Amino acid sequence: MDGPLAVERIVEAGRKLFARQGFHATGMRDIAKLAQVSIGALYHYFRSKDELFLAVVRRAFEERLAQARELLRQGLPAPEILRQVLTSYFAGFAEDPEVAQLLSRVWAPEDPALWRKLSGLVEEYARAIAAILEEAQAAGAIRPVHPLLAAYALLGMAGAVTLRAAGQDPLAAEFRVRGAQELAEFAWHALRP
Amino acid sequence: MDGPLAVERIVEAGRKLFARQGFHATGMRDIAKLAQVSIGALYHYFRSKDELFLAVVRRAFEERLAQARELLRQGLPAPEILRQVLTSYFAGFAEDPEVAQLLSRVWAPEDPALWRKLSGLVEEYARAIAAILEEAQAAGAIRPVHPLLAAYALLGMAGAVTLRAAGQDPLAAEFRVRGAQELAEFAWHALRP
C-alpha cells in the first residue's frame, strides 16, 4: 500500500498487538488488519505465528542490546554503565511502553515450544549483561557475584517494576517517575564493592 | 472417587498443569482427566476456566504469604526476615518446582481480563512484602527505599532467577545450588543501611 514496506508494517503491527494483548489474544487476522496486508502476506514473510513473534521479540532485544553495547563502547566507569543500562532499559518504557510489556511477556510464554526458542533470546541478552558485570568485576568496580545469576536478577527486577509501571493507576505513575532512579540505586547498592 | 475431595483434586490438577504448560495449553479436559472428575464437575465447582486458574494462583500466593507472615510473627531482625523470605521463596522451588513456574506465569498473563484479576493478587503479595520492608525501615534496619517498588523489584528478581533455575541444563542446576544464597546477598546489599 503506502508507507513502509509490508514486512516492516507486519513486524510493527505484531509488536503493538503482542505487547498489548499477549500472544494468544492476538490473532494473525488482527495483525494483518493493522498492518494493512493480507493474511497471505503474513505467511509470505513468516513461516508461522511463532516465527513472527520471535522476530518481533528478537528485534526488541536487539535494540536494547545495541543500546547497552553503545554505552560499553564509550568506556564509561562500571557503575555509570550499570546505571545507564538500567536507566535506559527502564526509561525506554517512557518512549515505548509497548516494548516493555512485550519483553515482560517473554519470561513465561504459554507455549512450551515457544519457551525453548524465547529462552534462548533471553539468555543471549542476559549473557550480554553478564559480560558487562564480569568486566566491571575484573576492574574491581563491583563486588564478586555470579555474573549470569546477577544478570537474571537485574532483568527480572527491572521487568517486574516496568510492568507494574505500565498500569493506569496512580501507583504506576509514581513508578514511572521514580522507577529508573530507584532501580539504579537498588542495583548499585546490590553490586558495589 | 477415592482420596481427597473432588474440589481438592481439581485444584491440585490445575496447579500441576497450569504450572507445567501454562494457561492456554491446559484444557479443561486435561484437568478433568488428571483430577478424575467429569467436565461437568469442573463447572460445578468453578464458574469458568479463569475462576479455576485464579483459585489455583490465589492458593499458591496464600501459601507463600503465610510463610512470610509466620517469619514476621517470630520477631526476627529485619535482615534475617528478608533473608529467610527470599530464601524460602526461592528454595520453595526445590520442594515444589511447579509452583515456582506457576507464579512466574502470573506476571504477564495472556488474557487482558485475567491480567486485571491476577495483578490484584500480585499486588496483594507485593504489599505484604512492602509491609515488612516498611517495618524494617522504621527500625532503621534497612536504608530508605520506596517499599512497594522495592517489593516488586525483589519479586521480579527472585522470579527471573527461579524460572531460569527450573531448566534442565547445567546452568539451571548451578542456579538451584547457589541461587538462594546469591539472591539473599544481592537483596541484602541492595537494602542494607
Add this chain to the structure above:
Amino acid sequence: MDGPLAVERIVEAGRKLFARQGFHATGMRDIAKLAQVSIGALYHYFRSKDELFLAVVRRAFEERLAQARELLRQGLPAPEILRQVLTSYFAGFAEDPEVAQLLSRVWAPEDPALWRKLSGLVEEYARAIAAILEEAQAAGAIRPVHPLLAAYALLGMAGAVTLRAAGQDPLAAEFRVRGAQELAEFAWHALRP
C-alpha cells in the same frame, strides 16, 4: 435431531459425500451440514477427517465382506461363489452407486498417510477373496493361480468397470446392464481349470 443417531447420520453423510465428490472436495462442514450435526459433533465421534473417512470405507468393505462370507457359508460350488461374489459386488452398484464410487477411490488415495491405512483395509478384503480362491483351488474347482494376486486382479477389474458404469452416458447404461454378467464370465474363464 430426529431419525437415526447422530453418529449414524454422520457416517451416512460421509459415505454419500466422499463417494460423490472424493475426499478432498468434501469438507467437514459439508458432512456436518448434511448430517444435521455441528462440526463439533463430527470431532466428538471421530478424531479427524481421516478417521471418519476410514470408518466410512471400513463399513463399506465390511458390508461387502459379509456378503462374500455369507455366500461361502452356504457351501455353494466354487464357480458359483465366484460368480455370485462378483455379481453382487458389481450389482451392488445398482442399489448403491455411491459405495461403488467410494470403493473405487480407495485404490489410490491422495494422502500418503491415508494410503497406508487404506491399503490395510484393501489388503484385508483382498485376502478374504484370496481365501475363497484358495479353497476353490484346493478343491480343484479353479486352475492354479497366485491367490492374492488374482484377488487384486479381480478387484481391480470389477472396480474399473463399476466406475465406468457409474457415468451418465449410454455406454455407462450398457455397462450397468451387461457388466455383471460379462465380468463374471471374464473371471470364470480366467480361473476355470
Add this chain to the structure above:
Amino acid sequence: MDGPLAVERIVEAGRKLFARQGFHATGMRDIAKLAQVSIGALYHYFRSKDELFLAVVRRAFEERLAQARELLRQGLPAPEILRQVLTSYFAGFAEDPEVAQLLSRVWAPEDPALWRKLSGLVEEYARAIAAILEEAQAAGAIRPVHPLLAAYALLGMAGAVTLRAAGQDPLAAEFRVRGAQELAEFAWHALRP
C-alpha cells in the same frame, strides 16, 4: 537454466511429484522448485494446475498407447499382442514405477472437474485396447466379449496389481516378479476362444 527446456523440466517434475504424492499433496510451488523454474513460468506454460496435471497424464498415456500401437503394427498374432501389451504395461513399472502410480491415480480423481477431463483420456486409452480386442475377435483369436468392457476390465486388473506391486513389502516384491506373467495368463485365459 540448464539441461532440457523449461517446459520439459516442468512436465517431468509434475510427473514425479503427482505420481509420488498425488494431485492434492503436490503444490505448484513444489513443481516449480523441482523444475527449477519460477511459479510464473508454470503459469506461462500451463493455464492451471489441472491443465498441467492433464498434460502429464496425457503424455503418460500416449507413451503407453505408442507401445501398444507399435506391437499392433508388427502384425503379431492376437494372443501374442495381448500378452505383450499387458506385459509391457505391467513391466513398464520396473523401469518407471512413477508412471504406474500416476496412471493408477487416474481412475478416481478427487476433483469432479478433473474427473470429466481425465475420464476422456482413460476412455481414449481403453478404446485403443478395445480396438485390438475387436481385431483379434474378428480374426477368431479370442472369444466374443464386449470389447470396451473387456478393455476396462484389463486396465483395472493391471492397475490394481501394479499399484500393489509398488509397495515396499515382500508381497510387493513377489508381485513385481510374478505379476506380469500371472496377469498375462489371467487375461489370456479370460479371452481365449
Add this chain to the structure above:
DNA sequence: TATGAATGAGAGTTCATTCAT
C-alpha cells in the same frame, strides 16, 4: 448431584492464482 454429548465461533494455516514490475 453429576454426566458427557453436543455446540460453534474462531483459531492457524494452505495454496492456486494474479499482476505490477
Add this chain to the structure above:
DNA sequence: GATGAATGAACTCTCATTCAT
C-alpha cells in the same frame, strides 16, 4: 518473457461452555 510478492477464500481442527438426562 519471466518473476515472486501478494491475495483471500477455504480448509481442518480446538475447546470453553451448555444443558438434557
